[in-house]
Amino acid sequence: GQSLEQPSEVTAVEGAIVQINCTYQTSGFYGLSWYQQHDGGAPTFLSYNALDGLEETGRFSSFLSRSDSYGYLLLQELQMKDSASYFCAVNNAGNMLTFGGGTRLMVKP
Amino acid sequence: KAGVTQTPRYLIKTRGQQVTLSCSPISGHRSVSWYQQTPGQGLQFLFEYFSETQRNKGNFPGRFSGRQFSNSRSEMNVSTLELGDSALYLCASSLDQGENIQYFGAGTRLSVL
Numbered sequence: 001g002q003s004l005e006q007p008s009e010v011t012a013v014e015g016a017i018v019q020i021n022c023t024y025q026t027s028g029f030y031g032l033s034w035y036q037q038h039d040g041g042a043p044t045f046l047s048y049n050a051l052d053g054l055e056e057t058g059r060f061s062s063f064l065s066r067s068d069s070y071g072y073l074l075l076q077e078l079q080m081k082d083s084a085s086y087f088c089a090v091n092n093a094g095n096m097l098t099f100g101g102g103t104r105l106m107v108k109p
Numbered sequence: 110k111a112g113v114t115q116t117p118r119y120l121i122k123t124r125g126q127q128v129t130l131s132c133s134p135i136s137g138h139r140s141v142s143w144y145q146q147t148p149g150q151g152l153q154f155l156f157e158y159f160s161e162t163q164r165n166k167g168n169f170p171g172r173f174s175g176r177q178f179s180n181s182r183s184e185m186n187v188s189t190l191e192l193g194d195s196a197l198y199l200c201a202s203s204l205d206q207g208e209n210i211q212y213f214g215a216g217t218r219l220s221v222l
Contacts, residue, residue: 031209042113042199042213043152050209087152095140095203095211096165099152 002026004100006088011106012078020073020103022088030091032064032071037102038084047073048091075105083107110136113202113214121220127188130217134181134202141183142211143175146197155198158183159206187219195221 004024012018022032031050035043049055049064049071061074075082085104089097114133122128134141143155154167158177175185181202187194197218201211 030207033209035213042215043201044213045210048209089152091209092165094159094164094206095142095157095201095208096154096167097142097144097152097201097211098154099144101151 002090002092002098004088004090004098006086006100006103008101009104009106011108013108014078014080016078017074017076018078018105020075020086020088020105022071022073022100024069024071024088024090024100026069026090026092026098028092029066030093032062033089033091033097034060034062034073035087035089035099036084037087043087046086078107080107080109113200113212115198115200115214115217117217118215119218119220121222122190123222124190124192126190127186128190128219129184129186130198130200130219132183132185132200132202132214134183134200135212138202138204138212139181140203140206140208141177141181142201142203143183143185144199144201145169146199146216147195152199155185164206190221192221195219 034046037043047062064071085102088100142157157165177183197216199216
C-alpha cells in the first residue's frame with residue numbers, strides 16, 4: 001500500500017519560519033508535490049520535487065530525499081494569510097496524486 | 110484564462126439516488142482527475158481521464174464511474190448513494206500526461222441524507 005505521514009497541526013507566529021515534514025511509503029514514485037488549501041477553497045499547487053535537493057519559490061521552499069523517502073515544506077516570513085492546510089502528495093503514474101492527511105497551519109499575530 | 114469549473118457547487122441527495130457531477134477543465138488541458146475529500150479519509154484519488162480514456166482508477170467501488178468527452182469535459186457519476194458518499198468532490202486538470210502540476214476546481218459539496 002501507499003501512505004504519507006505529516007503532522008496534523010502546526011502553530012507559529014507571524015514572521016517566523018515553519019517546516020512541515022512528510023514521510024512516504026509508495027510505489028511508482030515520480031516526485032513529491034505540495035498543495036495549499038484554505039478553508040472552503042480548492043487545493044492550489046505550491047511546489048514539486050522530482051530529484052533530491054531544495055526547490056525555492058519565493059517564501060516557500062521544498063526539499064526531497066528519495067533515499068530517505070522524506071520531504072519537507074519550509075515557509076519563511078510567515079503571514080496571517082498562510083494559515084491553511086498543507087498537503088504533501090506523491091505523484092504516481094499518469095497524473096495520479098496520493099495525498100497525505102494534511103497539516104493545518106495556524107499563524108498567530 | 111478561466112480556471113477549472115465544477116457544477117453544481119452544492120448538491121443534496123437522499124440514499125439510493127444517483128448523482129452526476131460535471132467538470133470543465135482549463136482550456137487546452139486534456140487530463141482530468143477526480144478526488145474525494147472527507148474529514149475522515151482526506152483527499153483520495155478516484156480516477157483520471159486523458160483523451161476520453163480512463164488511465165488510472167483509485168480504490169472505490171463500481172458505483173463510482175466517470176467519463177470524458179471529446180472537448181475534455183468530464184463527468185462523474187455515483188449510483189445508489191450511501192450516507193458515506195457525503196464529501197467534497199474535486200476535479201483537477203492538467204495540460205498533458207505526466208504533468209507535475211494539477212489545477213483544482215472549487216469542488217462540488219455533496220450531502221447524502
